[in-house]
Amino acid sequence: MRIVIVGGVAAGMSAAARARRLDENAEIIVLERGEHVSYATCGLPYYVGGEIEDAASLLVQTPESLRAALALDVRTRHEVTAIDPVARTVTVHSDRGVETIEYDALVLAPGAVAVRPPIPGLDSPRVHTLRTVSDALALRSAVTDSAPPVATEPARESARQAVVLGAGFIGLEAAEALARQGVRVSLVELADHVLPPLDEEMAFFVADELDRLGVTVHTGSGTREIIPGAAHDTVVLTDGTRLPADLIVLSVGARPDTAFVERAGIRCENGAIVTDDHGRTSVPGIWAAGDAVVSTDAVTGLRRPVALAGPANRAGRLVADDILRPGAARPWPRPTGTAIVRVGRLTAAMTGANRASLTAAGIPFRTIHLHPDQHASYFPGASAIHLLVHMRDDDGLLLGAQAVGADGVDKRIDVLATAIRAGLTAPDLIDLDLAYAPPYGQAKDPVNLAGLVAANVLDGTLRLWYAQDLPTVRQTALLLDVRSRREYCAGHLPGSLNIPHTQLRDRLDEVRQAAAGRPVRVLCASGVRSALAHRILVQAGFDSASLSGGLLTLRAVHRDDTGPRAEAARPTGGPRAGRRP
Numbered sequence: 024m025r026i027v028i029v030g031g032v033a034a035g036m037s038a039a040a041r042a043r044r045l046d047e048n049a050e051i052i053v054l055e056r057g058e059h060v061s062y063a064t065c066g067l068p069y070y071v072g073g074e075i076e077d078a079a080s081l082l083v084q085t086p087e088s089l090r091a092a093l094a095l096d097v098r099t100r101h102e103v104t105a106i107d108p109v110a111r112t113v114t115v116h117s118d119r120g121v122e123t124i125e126y127d128a129l130v131l132a133p134g135a136v137a138v139r140p141p142i143p144g145l146d147s148p149r150v151h152t153l154r155t156v157s158d159a160l161a162l163r164s165a166v167t168d169s170a171p172p173v174a175t176e177p178a179r180e181s182a183r184q185a186v187v188l189g190a191g192f193i194g195l196e197a198a199e200a201l202a203r204q205g206v207r208v209s210l211v212e213l214a215d216h217v218l219p220p221l222d223e224e225m226a227f228f229v230a231d232e233l234d235r236l237g238v239t240v241h242t243g244s245g246t247r248e249i250i251p252g253a254a255h256d257t258v259v260l261t262d263g264t265r266l267p268a269d270l271i272v273l274s275v276g277a278r279p280d281t282a283f284v285e286r287a288g289i290r291c292e293n294g295a296i297v298t299d300d301h302g303r304t305s306v307p308g309i310w311a312a313g314d315a316v317v318s319t320d321a322v323t324g325l326r327r328p329v330a331l332a333g334p335a336n337r338a339g340r341l342v343a344d345d346i347l348r349p350g351a352a353r354p355w356p357r358p359t360g361t362a363i364v365r366v367g368r369l370t371a372a373m374t375g376a377n378r379a380s381l382t383a384a385g386i387p388f389r390t391i392h393l394h395p396d397q398h399a400s401y402f403p404g405a406s407a408i409h410l411l412v413h414m415r416d417d418d419g420l421l422l423g424a425q426a427v428g429a430d431g432v433d434k435r436i437d438v439l440a441t442a443i444r445a446g447l448t449a450p451d452l453i454d455l456d457l458a459y460a461p462p463y464g465q466a467k468d469p470v471n472l473a474g475l476v477a478a479n480v481l482d483g484t485l486r487l488w489y490a491q492d493l494p495t496v497r498q499t500a501l502l503l504d505v506r507s508r509r510e511y512c513a514g515h516l517p518g519s520l521n522i523p524h525t526q527l528r529d530r531l532d533e534v535r536q537a538a539a540g541r542p543v544r545v546l547c548a549s550g551v552r553s554a555l556a557h558r559i560l561v562q563a564g565f566d567s568a569s570l571s572g573g574l575l576t577l578r579a580v581h582r583d584d585t586g587p588r589a590e591a592a593r594p595t596g597g598p599r600a601g602r603r604p
């Protein structure tokens with residue numbers, strides 16, 4: 024049997040290696056357009072930033088090592104330009120000319136390419152993308168060498184000011200890498216917050232950290248044009264801002280690299296290849312996997328490509344199973360989009376659906392916010408994990424989770440990703456038996472705490488109000504701030520009444536008088552003390568609700584426009600800053 028694979032990185036090489044392990048006799052040919060195969064795409068930003076010093080470490084395998092270990096016929100600089108599904112051949116362009124190669128099974132793993140919007144000036148030699156080893160080499164040399172960006176230009180200083188277009192995962196990693204190399208970075212994002220897969224109140228913490236790194240963030244802004252110049256280019260934003268740039272990184276998204284697939288009549292949806300849950304395309308004998316394939320989201324059922332290395336690697340392996348062990352192969356799971364990124368001292372991670380996709384899918388949901396410490400608060404190095412969980416409105420089924428913090432974020436999101444995959448409800452999180460000792464967690468781990476809060480919300484023990492409702496709440500309710508007097512004096516919402524939660528039982532008459540028949544909306548720094556106060560108030564007959572996530576979340580939603588900047592409400596991902604729950 025001859026298996027031909029198009030694309031020699033994550034999905035393609037995973038399929039090739041698995042095919043060999045299953046069948047010693049198969050002829051396996053990998054056709055790769057680029058110069059390298061099986062390289063560490065995900066490591067490219069860290070090479071640009073200098074944390075990975077040697078580019079050779081990015082090259083996990085070479086054609087020679089793959090031939091030696093797996094008897095694979097790997098051909099780099101070989102681009103597949105056409106498929107003939109009837110003759111079962113592919114047309115290949117290489118330095119040797121054009122050839123036709125027959126296949127018994129064809130695996131399409133061409134990945135994605137950077138989206139290039141129609142921005143005037145985008146063809147400037149100062150504009151880079153970050154998708155391949157060559158891209159990373161060019162970027163690193165632009166910030167560390169004094170070589171000219173184009174051969175015809177005179178020698179110049181290495182880039183000192185950069186503009187990164189797009190604040191998704193790759194844009195953020197590129198921005199941090201450039202900042203690490205001492206470059207002044209401006210980060211431009213069309214959406215109203217950085218890292219759009221996060222909900223706005225979580226993205227705020229990331230934006231704060233970018234600020235600390237010295238990266239200037241421009242959100243809600245597109246790029247109107249790039250004006251080339253001798254000394255530097257000028258990036259003009261849609262709001263008129265002009266940003267000088269020695270270097271521009273284009274990272275506004277990726278699209279499936281499938282023109283040759285569509286021309287062959289293989290079914291695609293918005294350019295992404297449609298497959299069944301074994302990776303079979305609409306044409307017999309042809310499979311596909313990776314960034315080029317459309318997926319059905321496990322939570323929302325919405326269809327979109329999922330551009331992540333884990334799903335691509337696993338899907339490639341399962342495709343080889345289906346080719347060589349038809350009938351016995353496991354079906355692909357639907358992706359939950361679990362992803363993680365480091366930004367300075369912080370980690371941001373997510374799994375499942377966010378608010379926008381749940382709304383788009385018409386799924387009724389409730390949200391909880393928590394800011395627990397990642398490990399025992401008395402143990403040195405305790406820091407907050409900002410945690411958000413979405414659950415189904417009626418039964419509490421887990422739908423999505425996001426976390427941002429300096430430590431312990433990866434562990435919590437991986438537990439929550441597993442819980443979503445297992446179909447757990449949010450209250451089921453109470454029962455998870457998670458590893459605990461003071462340096463690692465809490466006896467009630469942040470994940471357990473999320474379950475406890477969710478259970479209270481679902482059974483009515485805890486009623487929440489949300490930062491987004493502040494304008495209405497101000498008009499219709501008494502705002503009761505139950506933090507200490509000292510915290511309140513350091514900054515508070517205008518018009519709010521301060522009664523520390525420890526004094527509340529004795530001062531209920533004051534609340535009754537100030538409320539004058541209106542509902543009471545309670546708040547504190549992070550939502551813990553306000554929940555205690557809510558229980559006192561509700562049992563005393565008040566119409567009460569507690570602010571989800573407290574002032575930490577409220578400030579993230581409303582930035583600084585809610586009143587004096589409150590010391591206790593300052594988000595921190597780093598060491599604790601005089602913060603009490």
Ligand code: FAD
Nearest residue numbers: 030032033034056064065103133134313314330331332335
């Ligand atoms: P790719 O890995 O892109 O491989 C496709 C290959 O096919 C390419 O080498 C291409 O040259 C080749 N090809 C295309 N068309 C043809 C053709 N016609 N003929 C021959 N060859 C062709 N994901 C994560 O989960 N975590 C991360 O931290 C992460 N970091 C990333 C950082 C960067 C800078 C980038 C760009 C991506 C990152 N990703 C990350 C995403 C991850 O790398 C991709 O999801 C994954 O590589 C997709 O695998 P794939 O096999 O579908 O495509």
